[in-house]
Amino acid sequence: MMYYYCERCNRAIKKPYPSKKYCSVGCRENSRQLRVEEQEIQFWNSIKPLVVTADEQQVLDQMDPAPRAGLVIERMAPSGAVGYRVGCRRIGSEAYTVHWFPTARQRPPSLFKLNPVELPLEIPCPAEYVVVYFDASGRPFATPCFKLFLRGRVISVNWSDGDRRLLIHRSPS
Numbered sequence: 001m002m003y004y005y006c007e008r009c010n011r012a013i014k015k016p017y018p019s020k021k022y023c024s025v026g027c028r029e030n031s032r033q034l035r036v037e038e039q040e041i042q043f044w045n046s047i048k049p050l051v052v053t054a055d056e057q058q059v060l061d062q063m064d065p066a067p068r069a070g071l072v073i074e075r076m077a078p079s080g081a082v083g084y085r086v087g088c089r090r091i092g093s094e095a096y097t098v099h100w101f102p103t104a105r106q107r108p109p110s111l112f113k114l115n116p117v118e119l120p121l122e123i124p125c126p127a128e129y130v131v132v133y134f135d136a137s138g139r140p141f142a143t144p145c146f147k148l149f150l151r152g153r154v155i156s157v158n159w160s161d162g163d164r165r166l167l168i169h170r171s172p173s
């Protein structure tokens, strides 16, 4: 008789249910969850903080945090970008799950605008955020993509309200 071994707990699987890989629904779910977490960690660590020159930093240091972030985001925007989203991890959490802002409820279609730049104020907390730019058809730019420390001012926005999906739903026009 052929035996399989659970990829999660290493127990022999005599009846290949629910699959040949896992002994139980629990092991399959745990394993899926671990893979998701690995991807989340990998995504977060793959994005580097924005580096500015010392001269630029001196200018930036004299500005208030919100306009400063706006200026940096505007300067870094690739040509063709019409908006951007920012995403952060939950403060105090071990998890690497990122929630994205603004949500469609805050600002349809889930974008802070560029030209002129909308300041990233409607965010849940002061934290390190990933900044992603979008073009007019709602597609994200792969680069530039960087981390930036943002200080939110709107207290009614909770991290849990954010989107788990980076991509936006744009109704065809």
Ligand SMILES: [Zn+2]
Pocket (backbone or CB within 6 Å): 006, 007, 008, 009, 010, 011, 022, 023, 024, 027
């Ligand atoms: Zn198992």
